[in-house]
Amino acid sequence: MREIVSLVRAGIRRARREFTGIVLLTLMLGMILSLSLTVNQKTEQRHMQAFREAGLKTITAGFSENGLAAAGLTTEKLAERLAKAKYVEAVEHGTAMSVYIDYGEQEITNRVLLVSAEQTKLNYRVEQGAGRQPLFEVKIGEGEIYVPYSYQALWSAEIGDSVTLRGTDETFRVAGFFEDPLMGGAMMGVKTLLIGDADMKRLRESEWPEGEVEKYGMVFVEKSEDCPWNDAVFERRLNEETGFEDYAGMTLTESQSRNYMLLMTKMFTGILAVFAGILSLVILVVIGHSITGSLETEYVNLGILKALGFTGGKLTAGMLMQYVIAASAGAAVGVPLAIPLVGLVNRITLPMTCLVAADDLSWGPCLLSAAGILLFIALYTALKLRKIKAVTPLRAISEGREDVYFASRLQTGxxxxxxxxxxxxxxxxxxxxxxxxxxxxxxxxxxxxxxxxxxxxxxxxxxxxxxxxxCCNSRDFDIMYHDGTLRPAIEALIEERAHITASYRSIQGYIMLNGSQTMACVSEDPETYTMIYEGRTCRYDNEIIINQFLAEELGVGIGDSVELSQEGKKEDFLITGYFEWGNDTGNNFAMNTAGCERLTGNIPEQMWYNYEVENKDAVAALVEEIQETYDASEVEISDRSxxxxxxxxxxxxxxxxxxxxxxxxxxxxxxxxxxxxxxxxxxxxxxxxxxxxxxxxxxxxxxxxxxxxxxxxxxxxxxxxxxxxxxxxxxxxxxxxxxxxxxxxxxxxxxxxxxxxxxxxxxxxxxxxxxxxxxxxxxxxxxxxx
Amino acid sequence: MKQTILEAKGLCKSFANNGLQNHVLDHVDIEIYEGDFTVIMGSSGSGKSTLLYCLSGMDHVTSGSVKYRGAELTRLREKEMAVYRQREFGFVFQQVHLVSNLTLFENVVVPGFLNKEKRTEQIRERACDLLAQVNVTEAKDRLPAQVSGGEAQRAAIARALIGEPGLLFADEPTGALNRKNTEDVLALLTAFHVGGQSILMVTHDIHVALRAGRILYLDDGVIRGELTLPPFAEDEIKSREKQISAWLSSMDW
Known part of the structure; x- marks a missing residue:
């Protein structure tokens, strides 16, 4: 052993520069791999933990109380019905408010759920001082509101900002931020905001005009442990048994939430992991080159050592140890170096993920993967070093020369x-x-x-x-006319400033597709679905186009039929094409208004007017002018910026x-x-x-x-x-x-x-x-x- | 009156080794004449190779002056010195220093290409002529590793002459060759000298030195003596050898 140690020392001393390089490369690899693994694992762990801490369950569903009342139901009755269903472990319910808000000067188009500790019974973690406290232990004052961390990214939110409930005089002051594991991620549309119990009580006791402010009942369904179905199947079967989604304004399963919430994290850590894989190959190439070079320059020494009695095995072990020591040293430094990076990445991505992931390292997976890479390096090195065993002392002393020299067949002038x-x-x-x-x-x-x-x-x-x-269909901007009488004047203005080349109506909402609530776009003019890349658009009243991602998940394709249902009515629709639309991370489809009428018996009253104009440069100024001229209660406008x-x-x-x-x-x-x-x-x-x-x-x-x-x-x-x-x-x-x-x-x-x-x-x-x-x-x- | 082609004055070369100064050349004064075949002799460690490298600009001098046709070489920058190597100096090493992945022909022609004033065809023709003169025409498209030591060294001589140098330096050019190849190389050098080529060669071998017209004896970094000989003739080898031996004995060789 002493002789091998001597060889290792001498070898490392001789090729200090190369081994330093290998240390540096494995250090970076260890760092990137550990960062990727840790961020991925800790964010996922935090999602599960925060989900349970908040008291969320397998299915979270929100219902308009007016809608339930029209069906002769209450939240309590619906909860009782759900509790009796198969594989339901527990059902809890609470109350909330579904509203539209203006954040400062900005109109937010997605609905917002207002929840409170006492009435909604969700125990989110709220930032107070340097740490985060359970909502049940936090006193939210009157007029105060807590917004998810993602609002920092979405709306540059800061403490002290104002939040106004659209269509009311109710204004709240942002008092802080909280972690929302259900739908706080920046990619998700609907958001939850926290208010105090007194404010919630006041809002719920007040009467509100129909539309913008709705009293909501919340139901949380826990799947039993012996349930053999995944969340999606459980939701579908539960719906088939109870029909609860016919009344739901929103439903979200734990796995759906996890998919949406961890989406970007998984994508980014996935890219880093693939990069780490590429870097591993690069390291192998560098080591391979180094070994080949070492064997060439050290051939004489190897011959001398063999002549002195060193076996091929000992010489191989000596060189192998040099590379393994260098790679191990790099990995040993690189893995802990990821710790500050994990903290940094967590802080940077918090507004995107809305999850407060732990800053400590996932030591187990990191060390295991580092060990795996080192083992791989060791095996590869041993393979490259096998030449040592075959060489005779004489051949080594003569620098490994073959008896006959061959010229390279490739020669350039x-x-x-x-x-x-x-x-x-x-x-x-x-x-x-x-x-x-x-x-x-x-x-x-x-x-x-x-x-x-x-x-x-x-x-x-x-x-x-x-x-x-x-944007699944082509347009330059959209207008929702709450006051239809304003349309002629506004269209005249658009025509004058930008010249309208096309206009049509569309609306987005949720429709049940094969038993699951799915995002849908309904357009008056199906030819405006320009993001179709396979098949054709849905021209007739029994056709839809679908996101390929969802189609594959459902096991259907172009030419297959799916069942759409809404408010108890069901119809089969034919898939005619695949299109690209990012809403709800690809869980979506689109149809025309004739199809919608066939399914529901009517065309939605409130639809967006989509405009395409000739003078695109005028759009920004036009949108600003309309926003300044008309109140949001009269006209809503959104451009494609x-x-x-x-x-x-x-x-x-x-x-x-x-x-x-x-x-x-x-x-x-x-x-x-x-x-x-x-x-x-x-x-x-x-x-x-x-x-x-x-x-x-x-x-x-x-x-x-x-x-x-x-x-x-x-x-x-x-x-x-x-x-x-x-x-x-x-x-x-x-x-x-x-x-x-x-x-x-x-x-x-x-x-x-x-x-x-x-x-x-x-x-x-x-x-x-x-x-x-x-x-x-x-x-x-x-x-x-x- | 012979024309001086290379002149060194007060040439010193020292090496530092663990803080100790080793003075290899000690204020050497030397003149090399146009058209001469000059040999520097000396025992191992006398500094003869070092002197050759200092005179040819291959190595830096510690102090002193080296002039080629009146131009000072010791203060030239790398680029200027490179021009001298391309056009004025040829060098033959003891070991066969040919570029291993170039054929013999390419080894000869590539230095010629550095002289932009000459056309490619002109250089190629000269390379072919030289290779024919050194008798490696058949092997010219082979790599150095595919030919004998003698062929390789003869190609190295052709390479040294491609730029039509004013002075050919040779550092023990037969040191690594067998007897047959040694004779061939010496015959070649003699033939080029007869053709007017100035040669400065270093050797410790009397048999090699007897081709020269002028022999300088170097000992401990100092020129101790000089012997002038009549032009070389094959039938006078024995007597020439005796004369050189006697002279070297007088120098305490």
Whole structure:
């Protein structure tokens, strides 16, 4: 053992630079992997924990009390009915208010649930002072309101802001923030706000005009432990048995909530995990190159040691330990280094996730995955080192030379014009194997950077593509006329300023599809569904188009029939196409008004008027003018500018892509430097020869860097081939997580192909050029000493 | 009157080793003449290779001056020195220092390409001529590892001459060769010298030195003596060898 320890010490001392590089690479890998695993696990754990702490159950449903009353029901009676259903463990109920609000000056289009501790019986965690307190122990004063953390991202919320209940004189002051595990995520439309019990009592005792303020009954259903169904099936069966969703304004299962709440976290940590996988491969390539180089330069020493009695096994163990020690040291530092990053990421993403995830590390999974990677590295290293065992002392002392030399079959010409390039190309072609590692690194990084750039590019610099995803039909802006008499005047104004090219009506809401509440868009003109990418639009009254994500979940496709139901009426509809629409993370479909009439017997009275205009530049000013001229109770208007909830997502996506580029750059710097170091040592004598015949150090430096530029160019070609072949799959998988499916070749753009290539090539050239400074410093005496 | 092609004055070269100064060359004064075949002899460690590298600009001098055709070399920048290596100096090393992944022909032609004033075809023709003269025409498209040591060293001589240098430096060019190859290389150098090529060679081998017209003896970094010989003739080898041996004995060789 002592002799192996001596070998390990000597080996590490000899190749300090390389082992430092491997330490750095594994450090970064350990850090990224631990960050990804921890954020993913802690956020998921926190969702489950916060869900239970708040007293939420398998199904949360909200009902308009007026709607229930019309059906001869009350919340209590409905709860009793649900409690008797199969596999129901427990049912609790409370009360809430469903309202529309203006946050400061901003009109919020989604409904908001007002809840209080005593009446709704949900024990959310509320931020007070430095910590978070259970709502049941917090005294919310009169006129105070607590908003979810996501309001910070959505509406730049701050303590002291005002919240007005639309259609009333009720105004509240934001007193703080709270964690909402049910639907607090920035991606979710409906939000919960907390008010004090006194205010809730007053609101519930007051009479309100129908429409904007509704008294709500809340029911929380717990699935029994022996229930064999998942949440979705349980909800459907419960509905089939009790029909409770016919009266529901909203329903959300725990798994639906988890999917929506953890959506972005899973997407981002997933991207980081895939990146970590790519980096693992890069590390293997670097180690492989290092071992090959070490064996070449250490052949004589190995021969001497073998002649002295060292066995191949001992020599292999000695070298193996050097690499394992370096990789372990990197991982040992990298894993705990993720701790501050986890805290930082949690703080940055809190307004997006609305979940206060723990800042401590998931030690178990992190250490296990680090151990797994180290084991993989050890196995790969052992495989690469098997050559040591086969070599005889004599062969090793003669530097492993074969009896017969073979010329490289590939030879390129050398010409006077562009001599630097031709020489670089010759060096590259004749030493192809030496550059294989650098080429593979380039392929992997270009591929991954291209895919992430495609996602980044697809989303758009301001998230405009992401916004498009939430508009299933084409229009420039929408107006809801609460006072229909204003329409002629407003349309005349629009015509004058921007010239209307098309107008039609549409509305969004929930309709039961195959027994589950599903987001639906109903449009007067189905030809305006421009996001259809397969099949055709729903032209007739028995047709729908559907999000492919949902279709696959239901096991149906184009040409299949599904059952829609509303208020007890049921009809079968034919799927005619797949379309892209991000609402409810892809759980959606669309139909025309004739279809809606066939299902419900009428067309919704209140619909949005959607306008397409010729002068797009005039839209922003026009929208502002209408908003200023008319009261929100008369006219609501929304344009297609990116809404604030998207901004945080766009910022996070851009941030992650930026981070990936930075890490990739660091990896390239370290990996290429290691490869360059080896190459330089191998070719030092050649530089002396070239200098002796009249080449300048500068020319040799250029040649050296040119070789790596060629390698990176070849790597780029390989990476882009992979990209073209797999981009659709990779980007599609990532984007399908946010409900976006099937835009296929649109992912690959000129920018997403060119930018990563330019980035990698410039980096390869610069790093190798900097490393090649040694060629300038090479003294010709190297030819004498050797 | 012979024209001086290379002149060194007060040439010193010292190496520092663990704080100790090792003075390899100690104020050497030397003149090399145009058209001469000059040999520097000396025992191992006498500093003869160091002197050759300092004179050819391959190594930096500690102090002193080296002038080539009146131009000071010791103060030249790297780029300026590279031009001298391309156009004025040729160098043959003891080991066969050919670029391993270039063929013999390419090893010869590539330094020629550095001279932008010459056309590509002109350089290629000269490379072919030189390779023919050194008798490696058949092996010219092989890599250095695929030919014998003698062929490789002969190609190295051709490479050294591609730029039509004013002065050819040779550092024990036969040191790594067998007897047959040694004879071939020496015959070549003699032939080029007869053709007008100035040569400055370092050797410790009397058999190699006897081709020279002028021999300088270096000992402990100082030129101790000089021997001038009549032009080389094959039938006078024995007597020439005796003369050099006697002279070296007088120098305490």
């Amino acid at each position: 050398i010409y006077q014009r562009g001599l630097d390039f031709w020489l670089a190309l010759r060096q590259l072609v004749s030493g192809g194997k030496q550059y294989l590692g650098a080429g593979v690194i380039a392929v992997l990084l270009v591929f991954f950077l291209s895919v992430t750039t495609e996602i980044n590019d697809w989303i758009g610099s301001d998230g405009e593509r992401l916004q498009d995803m939430f 990116i809404f604030d909830g998207m901004k945080i997502i766009v910022d996070v996506v851009h941030g992650i892509v930026g981070l990936i580029y930075v890490i990739a750059a660091v990896f390239v710097v370290v990996a290429v430097s290691l490869v360059c170091g080896r190459m330089f040592r191998r070719e030092q004598r050649n530089y002396g020869i070239f200098k002796a015949v009249g080449f300048t150090g500068e020319a040799l430096r250029r040649q050296f860097a040119l070789r790596f530029l060629c390698v990176s160019l070849l790597g780029c070609v390989g990476g882009e081939v992979l990209n073209v072949l797999l981009a659709e799959t990779c980007a599609g998988i990532m984007l399908s997580m946010i409900g976006c499916t099937g835009v296929g070749e649109q992912y690959v753009s000129t920018f997403s192909v060119v930018f990563p290539c330019v980035f990698l090539c410039v980096l390869f050239y610069l790093v190798s050029f900097v490393n090649a400074a040694k060629t300038k410093r090479t003294e010709l005496t190297v030819l004498i000493t050797q």
